[in-house]
Amino acid sequence: MTPPESYRRQLRTRYQTIERCFADARELHVLRYCRYHGRKKVQQQALMTQPANLKKIANILAKKAR
Numbered sequence: 661m662t663p664p665e666s667y668r669r670q671l672r673t674r675y676q677t678i679e680r681c682f683a684d685a686r687e688l689h690v691l692r693y694c695r696y697h698g699r700k701k702v703q704q705q706a707l708m709t710q711p712a713n714l715k716k717i718a719n720i721l722a723k724k725a726r
Contacts, residue, residue: 686692694702
């Protein structure tokens with residue numbers, strides 16, 4: 661039994677948008693592994709990595725501007 665076409669379209673859209681965001685966070689923003697357990701501690705880790713990520717993004721943009 662195959663799912664209806666509308667469901668398959670929604671699934672393709674999800675893969676292109678939502679899953680891409682998680683993949684970018686994992687690969688580009690050092691969130692592949694969490695050091696801590698629990699939502700609050702993981703959120704703190706993510707917030708602590710953001711300044712380093714912003715610096716990395718700024719360096720990449722500066723190189724592209726040259």
